[in-house]
Amino acid sequence: MTIGILLAAGAGSRFGGNKLLAPLHGRPLVLHAVSALRPAVTEIIAVVRPGDEDLAVVLAQAGAHVVVCDQATAGMGHSLACGARQVPLDCDVLVALGDMPAVAPHTIERIIAALAAGAAIAVPSHQGRRGHPVGFAARFVPRLRELTQDRGARDILRSSVNAVLEIPIDDAGVVTDVDTVTDLEQMSQRQPGKQHGGPSQTP
Secondary structure, three states: OEEEEEEOOOOOOOOOOOHHHOEEOOEEHHHHHHHHHOOOOOEEEEEEOOOOHHHHHHHHHOOOEEEEOOOHHHOHHHHHHHHHOOOOOOOEEEEEEOOOOOOOHHHHHHHHHHHHOOOOEEEEEEOOEEOOOEEEOHHHHHHHHOOOOOOOOHHHHHHOHHHEEEEEOOOHHHHOOOOOHHHHHHHHOOOOOOOOOOOOOOO
16 A cells, blocks of 8 residues: 655745645645545545644545644654654555645656555656655655654655666656745646646655
8 A cells, every 4th residue: 555645734935825725727736736646545644734724624625634743844854754653654655745736647656656566765757857756665664754854855865875766757747846926827827737847855
Protein backbone atom coordinates (compact mmCIF):
# COMPACT_ATOMS: atom_id res chain seq x y z
CA MET A 1 0.00 0.00 0.00
CA THR A 2 1.03 3.58 -0.59
CA ILE A 3 -0.07 6.41 1.69
CA GLY A 4 -0.08 9.96 0.38
CA ILE A 5 1.18 12.71 2.68
CA LEU A 6 -0.08 16.08 1.46
CA LEU A 7 1.84 18.96 3.01
CA ALA A 8 -0.60 21.83 3.47
CA ALA A 9 0.83 23.56 6.53
CA GLY A 10 2.71 26.46 4.97
CA ALA A 11 1.93 30.04 5.93
CA GLY A 12 1.57 31.23 2.33
CA SER A 13 3.27 34.48 3.33
CA ARG A 14 4.43 35.35 -0.19
CA PHE A 15 0.85 34.88 -1.38
CA GLY A 16 -0.67 36.94 1.41
CA GLY A 17 -2.32 34.05 3.27
CA ASN A 18 -5.03 31.49 2.48
CA LYS A 19 -3.17 30.39 -0.62
CA LEU A 20 -4.45 26.82 -0.64
CA LEU A 21 -8.07 27.96 -0.57
CA ALA A 22 -7.63 30.43 -3.43
CA PRO A 23 -9.80 29.45 -6.41
CA LEU A 24 -8.20 27.83 -9.45
CA HIS A 25 -10.41 26.66 -12.30
CA GLY A 26 -13.48 26.80 -10.09
CA ARG A 27 -12.27 25.08 -6.93
CA PRO A 28 -9.73 25.60 -4.13
CA LEU A 29 -6.13 25.29 -5.22
CA VAL A 30 -5.39 22.45 -2.79
CA LEU A 31 -8.16 20.24 -4.17
CA HIS A 32 -6.31 19.88 -7.47
CA ALA A 33 -3.52 18.11 -5.58
CA VAL A 34 -6.04 15.99 -3.69
CA SER A 35 -7.79 14.95 -6.90
CA ALA A 36 -4.53 13.83 -8.48
CA LEU A 37 -3.57 11.77 -5.42
CA ARG A 38 -6.90 10.20 -4.55
CA PRO A 39 -7.13 7.48 -7.25
CA ALA A 40 -3.57 6.28 -6.71
CA VAL A 41 -3.07 6.05 -2.95
CA THR A 42 -4.73 4.07 -0.19
CA GLU A 43 -5.19 7.13 2.01
CA ILE A 44 -4.35 10.84 1.96
CA ILE A 45 -2.93 12.30 5.16
CA ALA A 46 -3.15 16.09 4.90
CA VAL A 47 -1.00 18.08 7.32
CA VAL A 48 -2.22 21.56 8.25
CA ARG A 49 -1.08 24.23 10.69
CA PRO A 50 -2.98 25.20 13.85
CA GLY A 51 -5.78 27.66 13.18
CA ASP A 52 -6.42 26.62 9.57
CA GLU A 53 -9.91 25.32 10.34
CA ASP A 54 -11.37 26.30 6.96
CA LEU A 55 -8.63 24.47 5.11
CA ALA A 56 -9.01 21.44 7.40
CA VAL A 57 -12.74 21.31 6.65
CA VAL A 58 -12.19 21.48 2.89
CA LEU A 59 -9.60 18.69 3.03
CA ALA A 60 -11.73 16.50 5.29
CA GLN A 61 -14.73 16.92 3.01
CA ALA A 62 -12.52 15.82 0.12
CA GLY A 63 -11.78 12.57 1.96
CA ALA A 64 -8.38 13.32 3.46
CA HIS A 65 -7.37 12.40 6.99
CA VAL A 66 -6.42 15.78 8.42
CA VAL A 67 -3.59 16.11 10.94
CA VAL A 68 -2.83 19.38 12.73
CA CYS A 69 0.91 19.85 13.23
CA ASP A 70 1.59 22.01 16.27
CA GLN A 71 5.19 22.58 15.12
CA ALA A 72 4.35 23.51 11.54
CA THR A 73 5.75 27.02 11.95
CA ALA A 74 9.18 25.51 12.70
CA GLY A 75 9.48 24.18 9.15
CA MET A 76 8.49 21.61 6.57
CA GLY A 77 10.49 18.86 8.26
CA HIS A 78 8.21 18.99 11.28
CA SER A 79 5.09 18.85 9.11
CA LEU A 80 6.40 15.89 7.15
CA ALA A 81 7.34 14.07 10.35
CA CYS A 82 3.88 14.76 11.74
CA GLY A 83 2.29 13.16 8.70
CA ALA A 84 4.72 10.22 8.69
CA ARG A 85 3.78 9.35 12.26
CA GLN A 86 0.33 8.49 10.93
CA VAL A 87 1.73 6.06 8.36
CA PRO A 88 1.98 2.33 9.19
CA LEU A 89 5.55 1.07 9.07
CA ASP A 90 4.74 -1.39 6.30
CA CYS A 91 3.41 1.23 3.86
CA ASP A 92 5.22 3.17 1.16
CA VAL A 93 4.82 6.95 1.22
CA LEU A 94 4.19 9.52 -1.48
CA VAL A 95 5.00 13.06 -0.34
CA ALA A 96 3.12 15.78 -2.24
CA LEU A 97 2.76 19.53 -1.81
CA GLY A 98 -0.61 21.26 -1.57
CA ASP A 99 0.51 24.22 -3.67
CA MET A 100 1.43 22.12 -6.72
CA PRO A 101 -1.90 21.75 -8.53
CA ALA A 102 -0.65 20.73 -11.96
CA VAL A 103 0.86 17.28 -11.29
CA ALA A 104 -0.70 14.79 -13.69
CA PRO A 105 -2.27 11.60 -12.30
CA HIS A 106 -0.14 9.45 -14.63
CA THR A 107 2.98 10.91 -13.01
CA ILE A 108 1.81 9.78 -9.59
CA GLU A 109 1.06 6.33 -10.99
CA ARG A 110 4.60 6.06 -12.37
CA ILE A 111 6.17 6.95 -9.03
CA ILE A 112 4.03 4.44 -7.16
CA ALA A 113 4.79 1.78 -9.78
CA ALA A 114 8.51 2.42 -9.27
CA LEU A 115 8.13 1.85 -5.53
CA ALA A 116 6.15 -1.33 -6.17
CA ALA A 117 8.94 -2.53 -8.46
CA GLY A 118 11.51 -2.12 -5.68
CA ALA A 119 12.71 1.48 -5.84
CA ALA A 120 13.77 2.82 -2.44
CA ILE A 121 13.19 6.48 -3.33
CA ALA A 122 11.52 7.63 -6.55
CA VAL A 123 11.86 11.25 -7.68
CA PRO A 124 10.29 12.72 -10.83
CA SER A 125 12.33 15.08 -12.96
CA HIS A 126 11.36 17.39 -15.79
CA GLN A 127 14.03 18.65 -18.18
CA GLY A 128 16.72 17.81 -15.64
CA ARG A 129 14.98 19.42 -12.64
CA ARG A 130 13.80 17.26 -9.77
CA GLY A 131 10.30 17.87 -8.50
CA HIS A 132 7.32 16.38 -6.69
CA PRO A 133 5.75 14.22 -5.52
CA VAL A 134 8.52 12.04 -4.09
CA GLY A 135 8.03 8.38 -3.23
CA PHE A 136 9.68 6.62 -0.29
CA ALA A 137 9.71 2.89 0.39
CA ALA A 138 8.32 1.77 3.73
CA ARG A 139 11.79 1.38 5.23
CA PHE A 140 12.18 5.16 5.22
CA VAL A 141 9.07 5.83 7.32
CA PRO A 142 11.03 5.78 10.64
CA ARG A 143 13.46 8.37 9.26
CA LEU A 144 10.64 10.53 7.94
CA ARG A 145 9.10 10.48 11.42
CA GLU A 146 12.29 11.99 12.88
CA LEU A 147 12.61 14.99 10.55
CA THR A 148 12.85 18.49 11.99
CA GLN A 149 13.52 22.07 10.91
CA ASP A 150 12.81 23.37 7.41
CA ARG A 151 14.84 20.95 5.33
CA GLY A 152 12.09 18.46 4.67
CA ALA A 153 13.46 15.17 3.38
CA ARG A 154 16.40 16.67 1.51
CA ASP A 155 18.89 15.20 3.98
CA ILE A 156 17.43 11.73 3.42
CA LEU A 157 17.85 12.12 -0.33
CA ARG A 158 21.44 13.32 0.07
CA SER A 159 22.46 10.56 2.48
CA SER A 160 20.75 7.90 0.36
CA VAL A 161 21.89 9.12 -3.05
CA ASN A 162 22.54 5.60 -4.33
CA ALA A 163 18.98 4.62 -3.46
CA VAL A 164 17.34 7.40 -5.47
CA LEU A 165 15.68 6.51 -8.74
CA GLU A 166 15.19 9.63 -10.85
CA ILE A 167 12.30 9.24 -13.26
CA PRO A 168 12.27 11.56 -16.30
CA ILE A 169 8.70 12.81 -16.67
CA ASP A 170 7.06 14.72 -19.53
CA ASP A 171 4.97 16.62 -16.99
CA ALA A 172 5.94 20.18 -16.10
CA GLY A 173 3.52 19.99 -13.19
CA VAL A 174 6.19 18.28 -11.09
CA VAL A 175 8.17 21.55 -11.00
CA THR A 176 5.25 23.99 -11.02
CA ASP A 177 4.09 25.51 -7.75
CA VAL A 178 2.09 28.56 -6.70
CA ASP A 179 3.98 30.97 -4.44
CA THR A 180 2.41 34.31 -5.31
CA VAL A 181 -0.86 35.78 -6.54
CA THR A 182 0.86 36.37 -9.87
CA ASP A 183 1.71 32.67 -10.11
CA LEU A 184 -1.95 31.83 -9.55
CA GLU A 185 -3.15 34.38 -12.08
CA GLN A 186 -0.78 33.00 -14.70
CA MET A 187 -1.88 29.45 -13.98
CA SER A 188 -5.54 30.44 -14.13
CA GLN A 189 -5.02 31.70 -17.67
CA ARG A 190 -3.84 28.29 -18.85
CA GLN A 191 -5.95 25.28 -19.53
CA PRO A 192 -5.76 22.53 -16.87
CA GLY A 193 -2.92 20.17 -17.73
CA LYS A 194 -1.07 22.84 -19.76
CA GLN A 195 0.92 24.44 -16.95
CA HIS A 196 4.66 24.85 -17.22
CA GLY A 197 7.47 24.89 -14.74
CA GLY A 198 8.15 27.19 -11.82
CA PRO A 199 10.34 26.80 -8.74
CA SER A 200 9.68 24.05 -6.24
CA GLN A 201 11.25 22.94 -2.96
CA THR A 202 12.34 19.37 -2.35
CA PRO A 203 10.38 17.93 0.59
